[in-house]
Amino acid sequence: MLLSAPMPRAAAAEPVVPFRAAGDGIPAPLAGLAGDPARGRRIVADRQVGTCLLCHSGPIPEERFQGTIGPDLAGVGSRLTAAQIRLRIVDPRRLNPETIMPAYHSIAGRSRVGAAWQGRPILDAQQVEDAVAFLATLRDPS
Amino acid sequence: MNRALALAALALTVVAGVGAVAEKRSGYLDAGPQTRAMQDDDTANPAFLWVQRGETMWGERPAGADGRSCQDCHGDAAQAMRGVAARQPAWDAATARLMNLEQRIDRCREERQGQPRLPPESEGRLALAAFVGLQSRGLPMSVAVDGPAAAGHAWGKALFETRFGQLDLSCADCHDRQAGQRLAGNVIPQGHPNGYPIYRLEWQGMGSLSRRLRNCMTGIRAEPFAPGSPDALALELYLAGRARGLAVETPAVRP
Numbered sequence: 001m002l003l004s005a006p007m008p009r010a011a012a013a014e015p016v017v018p019f020r021a022a023g024d025g026i027p028a029p030l031a032g033l034a035g036d037p038a039r040g041r042r043i044v045a046d047r048q049v050g051t052c053l054l055c056h057s058g059p060i061p062e063e064r065f066q067g068t069i070g071p072d073l074a075g076v077g078s079r080l081t082a083a084q085i086r087l088r089i090v091d092p093r094r095l096n097p098e099t100i101m102p103a104y105h106s107i108a109g110r111s112r113v114g115a116a117w118q119g120r121p122i123l124d125a126q127q128v129e130d131a132v133a134f135l136a137t138l139r140d141p142s
Numbered sequence: 143m144n145r146a147l148a149l150a151a152l153a154l155t156v157v158a159g160v161g162a163v164a165e166k167r168s169g170y171l172d173a174g175p176q177t178r179a180m181q182d183d184d185t186a187n188p189a190f191l192w193v194q195r196g197e198t199m200w201g202e203r204p205a206g207a208d209g210r211s212c213q214d215c216h217g218d219a220a221q222a223m224r225g226v227a228a229r230q231p232a233w234d235a236a237t238a239r240l241m242n243l244e245q246r247i248d249r250c251r252e253e254r255q256g257q258p259r260l261p262p263e264s265e266g267r268l269a270l271a272a273f274v275g276l277q278s279r280g281l282p283m284s285v286a287v288d289g290p291a292a293a294g295h296a297w298g299k300a301l302f303e304t305r306f307g308q309l310d311l312s313c314a315d316c317h318d319r320q321a322g323q324r325l326a327g328n329v330i331p332q333g334h335p336n337g338y339p340i341y342r343l344e345w346q347g348m349g350s351l352s353r354r355l356r357n358c359m360t361g362i363r364a365e366p367f368a369p370g371s372p373d374a375l376a377l378e379l380y381l382a383g384r385a386r387g388l389a390v391e392t393p394a395v396r397p
Contacts, residue, residue, distance in 0.1 A: 047326065051309075054326045065327030069320050100320065102310040110310055117308035117363045 016107055017125045024095055025083030029132075030105065030125035040134025043127050044073070050123070050131060055101070059138060070101060075140040082136045089128055104128065164321070168388050169331035172322075173397055177343065181395040189272055189341035189393030192265065192348050196273025199266060204257050212270075215254060223277035225284075228390050231379050233290040240294045240375040244271050244350060262369050268339045268348045275339065275392030283336050283390060285382040294372070298380025301373060307364025313377075328397065334385035335378065337394020344397060351378055 017031045029035065043050040045060045052058065057066040058073030076085065087094065091103040104122040107113075123131065170178060180186050200212045200219055216222040231242040241249070244262070247270050251257040260267035287295040302313040316325070317333035324330070338351040345353075352369040355377065359366040367374040 066324075067326055068324040069330075100311065100315045110308065111304065112306040112359075112365045113308050114360065114363045114365050120308070122308060 015119055015124065016105060016121050019086075019090060019105075021087055021091075021094065022083070024087060025081060026086040026090060027083040029129050030086070030090070033126050033129045035126075035129035035131070035133030037130070037134040037137050040130035040132070043123070043131050044134055049127070052131075073135065073138055075138060077136045077138045078140040082132055085135050086128065086132050089123070089131060164318075164332075166334065166385065166388050167321070167332050168334055168336055168391065169396055170337070170391060170394065172329040172331045173395070177395055177397055180341075181337075181391065187341065187393065187395055189339070189348060189395065192269040192272045192339070192341075193276055193393060195265070196269035196271070199270050200273060204255050206256060210255060212250070215250075219274065219277050223274045225278050225281055227271075227275040227278040227392060228281045228284050229286065231375050231382065232286060233294075235290070238290075239372065240291065240379055242351075242370075242375060242378055243274060244352075245370060247271060247274070263350060263353055265348070268350065271350065272339050272348065272393045275390065278390040279392055281390050283334075283382060283385045283388050285379065285386060287379065287383040287386075291379060294376045294379050295383055297373075298376035298378070298383075301367075301377045302380050302384075307359065307362035309362040309364075311362045313358070333381065334388055335381045336385050336388045337391035337396065339392070340394045340396050342396050348393070351381075 019026050019030055020028065041060070044052045044058065045063050047054060052073065053060065053063050053066045055067040055069040056071065056073050057068065060066075080088070088101070090105040092099050092101045093103055102122065105125065105128050107119060107121055113119075170181065173181075180188070184190050197219075203209045203211045203214070212219070227243055230246075231240045233239075234241040234246075244267055247267060248259040251259055260270070285291075305312045305315070313333065316330050320330050321332045322329065335351045335354075338354070339348050340354070341348050342354070350369075352374060355374070356366040356369075367377065
C-alpha cells in the first residue's frame with residue numbers, strides 16, 4: 001500500500017510538469033526544483049541534449065561551431081529575468097507562435113515524433129532548471 | 143507626389159521585393175571551395191564511380207532468353223534520357239500515382255527486364271540513377287506541378303510547412319526562413335534537390351533524396367516518411383517544383 005508514502009516529486013514521475021505563467025515569464029521553478037549552473041552549462045553546450053548552440057552563439061568557447069539563428073546568449077542574464085528565461089525555454093511559442101524555437105518542456109501538438117522520443121519533452125524539468133540557472137549567470141560585464 | 147514621400151515609397155517597394163522573392167540558390171553555392179572543386183571536376187568527383195557503373199549497367203543484358211538491356215529499349219542514353227531526371231517525380235498515368243526516377247528504374251527492371259528490383263540505396267540503383275541523372279546535367283529543373291500532379295504538389299507543400307518531430311520544426315522553418323544562417327557550423331541551404339543522387343561527404347558515399355530526407359527527419363527527431371510512399375513522393379515533388387529553373391547538377395557533391 002503506497003497511499004501513506006510521501007508523494008514523489010512531480011519531476012520524477014511525469015515527463016512534463018505543470019507550470020503557471022505570469023506575464024512573459026514563469027516565476028516559480030518547475031516542480032520546485034533547484035537548478036545547478038554547472039550542470040546547466042553542460043546541457044547548454046551539448047548538441048544532443050540542450051541543442052542550444054545549434055542555433056545560438058554563447059560564451060562557451062570550447063564549442064567552436066555555433067549557430068546564428070537565435071540571439072547571442074551572452075548577456076541573456078542581464079536582458080531577461082530567470083522567470084523570462086524559463087518561459088522562453090519551456091514554451092517560447094506562447095510568446096510568438098511563429099518562432100523557430102521549439103517548446104523544450106512540452107509534448108503538446110507534436111506530430112510524427114520518432115519512436116525513441118515519443119512522450120518525452122526535449123528537456124525534463126531538472127534540465128530546464130539547470131539551464132535557467134546557468135543562463136541567468138550570463139550577465140553583461142559592468 | 144512629394145519627392146521625399148515618393149523616394150520612401152520606392153524604398154519600401156524595394157525592401158518588400160527583397161523580402162518576398164529570395165533568389166533560388168543551389169546548395170552548391172553554400173558548400174566549401176574544396177567540395178565545389180570536387181563536383182567541378184568529373185575525375186575528382188567520387189560519384190563518377192557510380193556513374194561509370196551505371197553506364198555499364200545500361201548496356202548489360204540480364205541473363206535469360208530474351209533479356210533486354212536498357213540500351214536495347216531506350217537506345218543511347220545521352221539522347222533518350224536527356225531531360226528525364228529534370229522532370230521527376232512525375233505523374234504516372236498507368237498506376238495513377240507519382241513516381242520518381244528510382245521507382246521508374248524499379249518498374250523497368252521488373253516489367254521489361256524480368257529482374258528483381260534493386261534494393262533502395264543499393265549501389266546498383268544509385269549507379270543507374272546517377273547515370274540517367276547525368277544526362278540532364280545543366281538542364282533546368284522542370285517538374286510538372288499542374289494537371290494530375292497538382293494534388294500531390296499541394297500535399298507536398300503542406301508537408302513542407304508542417305512541424306514534425308520532438309523538435310517540432312517544419313522544412314520551411316529552416317529552409318525557407320533561415321536559409322543562409324548557420325546551424326552550428328553549417329550554412330543552412332535552401333534545400334533544393336537538383337543534384338541527386340549525391341555524393342555526400344558526411345556519408346562517405348552516394349545516396350538518394352530519400353536518404354537525405356530521412357537524415358533531416360531524424361535530425362528533428364521525427365519518424366521519416368517511408369521511402370517511395372505517397373507522402374515521400376509528394377514532398378519530393380514539392381521540393382522539385384520549388385527548385386524549378388535551377389540547373390541539374392547530378393551527380394552533385396555535398397558536405
